Amino acid sequence: MIIDCHGHYTTAPKALEDWRNRQIAGLKDPASAPRVADLRISDDEIRESIVANQLRLMRERGSDLTIFSPRASFMAHHIGDLQTSLAWASICNELCHRVASLFPDHFIGAAMLPQSPGAPIATSIAELERCVKEYGFVAINLNPDPSGGHWTSPPLGDRYWYPLYEKMVEYGIPAMIHVSTSCNACFHTTGAHYLNADTTAFMQCLTSDLFKDFPDLKFVIPHGGGAVPYHWGRFRGLAQEMKKPPLDESVLDNVYFDTCVYHQPGVNLLAEVIPVRNVLFASEMIGAVRGIDPTTGFHYDDTRRYIDAAPHLTDADRRLIYEGNARRVYPRLDAALKARGK
Amino acid sequence: MIIDCHGHYTTAPKALEDWRNRQIAGLKDPASAPRVADLRISDDEIRESIVANQLRLMRERGSDLTIFSPRASFMAHHIGDLQTSLAWASICNELCHRVASLFPDHFIGAAMLPQSPGAPIATSIAELERCVKEYGFVAINLNPDPSGGHWTSPPLGDRYWYPLYEKMVEYGIPAMIHVSTSCNACFHTTGAHYLNADTTAFMQCLTSDLFKDFPDLKFVIPHGGGAVPYHWGRFRGLAQEMKKPPLDESVLDNVYFDTCVYHQPGVNLLAEVIPVRNVLFASEMIGAVRGIDPTTGFHYDDTRRYIDAAPHLTDADRRLIYEGNARRVYPRLDAALKARGK
Numbered sequence: 001m002i003i004d005c006h007g008h009y010t011t012a013p014k015a016l017e018d019w020r021n022r023q024i025a026g027l028k029d030p031a032s033a034p035r036v037a038d039l040r041i042s043d044d045e046i047r048e049s050i051v052a053n054q055l056r057l058m059r060e061r062g063s064d065l066t067i068f069s070p071r072a073s074f075m076a077h078h079i080g081d082l083q084t085s086l087a088w089a090s091i092c093n094e095l096c097h098r099v100a101s102l103f104p105d106h107f108i109g110a111a112m113l114p115q116s117p118g119a120p121i122a123t124s125i126a127e128l129e130r131c132v133k134e135y136g137f138v139a140i141n142l143n144p145d146p147s148g149g150h151w152t153s154p155p156l157g158d159r160y161w162y163p164l165y166e167k168m169v170e171y172g173i174p175a176m177i178h179v180s181t182s183c184n185a186c187f188h189t190t191g192a193h194y195l196n197a198d199t200t201a202f203m204q205c206l207t208s209d210l211f212k213d214f215p216d217l218k219f220v221i222p223h224g225g226g227a228v229p230y231h232w233g234r235f236r237g238l239a240q241e242m243k244k245p246p247l248d249e250s251v252l253d254n255v256y257f258d259t260c261v262y263h264q265p266g267v268n269l270l271a272e273v274i275p276v277r278n279v280l281f282a283s284e285m286i287g288a289v290r291g292i293d294p295t296t297g298f299h300y301d302d303t304r305r306y307i308d309a310a311p312h313l314t315d316a317d318r319r320l321i322y323e324g325n326a327r328r329v330y331p332r333l334d335a336a337l338k339a340r341g342k
Numbered sequence: 343m344i345i346d347c348h349g350h351y352t353t354a355p356k357a358l359e360d361w362r363n364r365q366i367a368g369l370k371d372p373a374s375a376p377r378v379a380d381l382r383i384s385d386d387e388i389r390e391s392i393v394a395n396q397l398r399l400m401r402e403r404g405s406d407l408t409i410f411s412p413r414a415s416f417m418a419h420h421i422g423d424l425q426t427s428l429a430w431a432s433i434c435n436e437l438c439h440r441v442a443s444l445f446p447d448h449f450i451g452a453a454m455l456p457q458s459p460g461a462p463i464a465t466s467i468a469e470l471e472r473c474v475k476e477y478g479f480v481a482i483n484l485n486p487d488p489s490g491g492h493w494t495s496p497p498l499g500d501r502y503w504y505p506l507y508e509k510m511v512e513y514g515i516p517a518m519i520h521v522s523t524s525c526n527a528c529f530h531t532t533g534a535h536y537l538n539a540d541t542t543a544f545m546q547c548l549t550s551d552l553f554k555d556f557p558d559l560k561f562v563i564p565h566g567g568g569a570v571p572y573h574w575g576r577f578r579g580l581a582q583e584m585k586k587p588p589l590d591e592s593v594l595d596n597v598y599f600d601t602c603v604y605h606q607p608g609v610n611l612l613a614e615v616i617p618v619r620n621v622l623f624a625s626e627m628i629g630a631v632r633g634i635d636p637t638t639g640f641h642y643d644d645t646r647r648y649i650d651a652a653p654h655l656t657d658a659d660r661r662l663i664y665e666g667n668a669r670r671v672y673p674r675l676d677a678a679l680k681a682r683g684k
Contacts, residue, residue, distance in 0.1 A: 144528070149493070151528040186486070186493040191545040191580050195569040196538035203533035223573070227537045230572035231565070233605025237631035237642040238533050263575025269611045289579035300579040 001342065002304065003326040003333070004058070005139075006176065006222055006258050006282030007066035007107075009096055011053040013045045016095065020074065023088065027080050036087060046098055053286055055106055061304050063283070067326075067333065068096050069110035069141050073189055075180035077146035082116040082123055089114035089127050097135040104340075108333060110139035110176065113164075115146040117153065122163040132171050138332040139220075140168070142175035144201050149184030149193055156201060156219075157208020165214050172331040174218035176258075177201040190288035198226025202255065206239055206247070211254040218254055218329050220280060224261035224270050232273040248275060256329055258282035259303050259321065262289050264296075267306035276317045280325050281307060343684065344646070345668040345675070346400070347481075348518065348564055348600050348624030349408035349449075351438055353395040355387045358437065362416065365430065369422050378429060388440055395628055397448055403646050405625070409668075409675065410438050411452035411483050415531055417522035419488035424458040424465055431456035431469055439477040446682075450675060452481035452518065455506075457488040459495065464505040474513050480674040481562075482510070484517035486543050491526030491535055498543060498561075499550020507556050514673040516560035518600075519543040532630035540568025544597065548581055548589070553596040560596055560671050562622060566603035566612050574615040590617060598671055600624035601645050601663065604631050606638075609648035618659045622667050623649060 019039045026033025058066065070092035077085055093111050100107045111131035113124035131137040142164070145151050154160040156177070168175060182193035198221050211217060221228070228235060236247055244250050256278050261267050270279060282303065289300045298305055307313065307321060327334035361381045368375025400408065412434035419427055435453050442449045453473035455466035473479040484506070487493050496502040498519070510517060524535035540563050553559060563570070570577060578589055586592050598620050603609050612621060624645065631642045640647055649655065649663060669676035 151491070151526055153528070155528050184493055186495070186497050186546070187542055188545040188549055188580075191548065191577065192538075192542040195541050195573060196534075199537050199541075199569065200529060200534040203530040204528070206533065207530055223576075227541065227569035227572065230569065230608050230611060231537060231603060231605075233603070233608060233635060233642050234565075234631055235533065237604055237633050237635065238530075240633045241631065261573060261575070262579055263573075263615070265611050265614045266572050266575060269572060269607050272607045273605070289576055289583065291579050291582045293575060293579065300575050 001065070002063040002281060002322045004063045004066040004282050004285070005220060005280045005326050005330070006260055006284045007054060007068045008071045008284070008287065009068060009092070009099060010071045010286050011049045012071065012095055013041050013049055015039060015041050016091070019091070020088065023084065024079060027084065036091060039091060041095065043098070043102060046095070047102055050099055050103060055103065057285055058106060061302055063304060064106065066107050067110050067139055067330070068099055068107040070096055070112040072141065072178050073181045075112050075141070075143060076148065077115045077143055077180055078117060078148035078183055080116070082114065082119040085114040085116045086127070093127065093131050093135065097137070100135070108336060109135050109137035110141060111137050112141050113143070115143050117147045121161050124164060125167050128164070128167055128173070132173060132332070136336060138330045138336065139173055140175050141178045143179050144177055144197060144204070145179050148180060149182035149187045155204040155208065157204055157210045162213070165217050169214055169216045174220055174329055176220040176222055178222055194223055195226040198223050199228055202226065202228045202235070205251050205255055206235065206244065207242070211251065215253070218256065220256045220258060220329065222258045222260055222282070222284070224259060224266060225257035225274070229257065229270045229273050252278050256280050256325070259307060260284045260301070261303070261306070262300040263293070264306050264309060267303065268310050268312065271310040271312045276313070276320050277325060279321050280329065281322045343407070344405040344623060344664045346405045346408040346624050346627070347562060347622045347668050347672070348602055348626045349396060349410045350413045350626070350629065351410060351434070351441060352413045352628050353391045354413065354437055355383050355391055357381060357383050358433070361433070362430065365426065366421060369426065378433060381433060383437070385440070385444060388437070389444055392441055392445060397445065399627055400448060403644055405646060406448065408449050409452050409481055409672070410441055410449040412438055412454040414483065414520050415523045417454050417485060418490065419457040419485055419522055420459060420490035420525055424456065424461040427456040427458045428469070435469065435473050435477065435479070439479070442477070450678060451477050451479035452483060453479050454483050455485070457485050459489045463503055466506060467509050470506070470509055470515070474515060474674070478678065480672045480678065481515055482517050483520045485521055486519055486539060486546070487521050490522060491524035491529045497546040497550065499546055499552045504555070507559050511556055511558045516562055516671055518562040518564055520564055536565055537568045540565050541570055544568065544570045544577070547593050547597055548577065548586065549584070553593065557595070560598065562598045562600060562671065564600045564602055564624070564626070566601060566608060567599035567616070571599065571612045571615050594620050598622050598667070601649060602626045602643070603645070603648070604642040605635070606648050606651060609645065610652050610654065613652040613654045618655070618662050619667060621663050622671065623664045
């Protein structure tokens, strides 16, 4: 079984984007603000948006189940205020739930949170609970920078985030640490902000005592961990410089890297330097890089090919990366699969 | 000959730091502000700070010449205003000039600029000219984020920077794109901010038409290019998505990566994916990571070992990385070496 731990609903019907645009227009002109009930998307429209896209590619590439969350770049937590994010997160999560309900063998939900710059993180907990209890979601995406590239929130080791961590541990819900659109002109969203956030989040973990306070907390760093595996020696050396224990003792019981690295040498490096138990298969398909690599003739984001070809991996390693690790890191996913006899 | 294109004067005598602390105190209490002439450091003190440190390690590791600039984390352009940075850059550059004058076979200068958030970049040009004409410096360090982690300056493709680029091209001076200390609690300086800036700068180059306007402009991205080589497939795919030409046509005539990657697998990847003509030997020694890697028994930042062992490189490749590329990218360095019969 091949589990892709990183997929977003990037192909949602256009009505969703239209609703969001009306919501944004409504920030200036409240009379034009849409109601939640104004969004109408039929099951057939959802089916069509999935069958022709993610599900088609999953079948072609041989992955079975995707942990599926709202489109990351559309979370845009910097827009509006807490009420804006509450309504938007609720709508986006419900759509992912509908995808998972229509295709229960192929998709299982992960929630975006209704974060808003400056709002206490506790305001995101009700949506987390709703998605876990009502929808059976197995994870969340946590945005370490809801300002969208201005980095005005405290680092992940700060007690600001602790109320959320308590709920995550209580429910057995890991967080993928995933930013959204950059509204800072310095940072290209998918070419800089995403990767920077991955590196930043890892270093925030390394420099904090977060996992002493929450030994069961689990973070997935997407996009192959940003710059971290490539600079693994630097991070090992920095930890040493700070008199911290080795990384595999201080962070690798809690931090995992996905495989969204879009060429063979990158995946080879990831597989060589990061312990296999910390690597989770993912493609972020259909995402930022949709084209075909002219040097291979295959899609850049067809990451399964790279895992299959990585010389440092045994077949047992691949089984962990494809399935075993995900079932360990996402206990509710494991429970849901077992309930279906898988 | 082995040229290290990335060294900072991190071991300057304590009097320098004391002067800086008095300068910072003087921002609140102008009566206590020091004069430039108050800083007294003897040639012997400079010799001692170099012979026991950088020069000792250069001899041990077999590198010959270091392009030497003021300590990056101490540039701290966010402190004070333009006048603060003008005085501080002048002092720091003069010290590097004294190092280069005392050890002309082993050090040649690169300037920090007196950048200050919000100040026009033209205010940095006089110091660049002074360092080139009076000191014989061969490069500059350009800080793309003088705010120190708040990223309030325009991206590098913006016309804001053009007056500086014109001078760089006029003098044949490349810029290492190097940030300084982070004063944003989200970003650890050497574990996140440096690497993020590298990735950010590369993406700013990729998305702009900068090198169409300045075909002779040269940027060196330090720390092995941040996350870029590890995600080379992602960047190739993003360029393709944006209908840009392939990276080797659009940016690799102008952008170079140093080898400050502190473990063998990282350097192997760099050497595998980035064309040899774009890789410049560097160690950033003595810098952020000073310890000995327990898995090898050698210093993390002894990057020559990794280059020597990288399986994708031929001896001819190594000669380019160690010397040939630097002489091409830094024409004033080449001229200075030729003038000495080297």
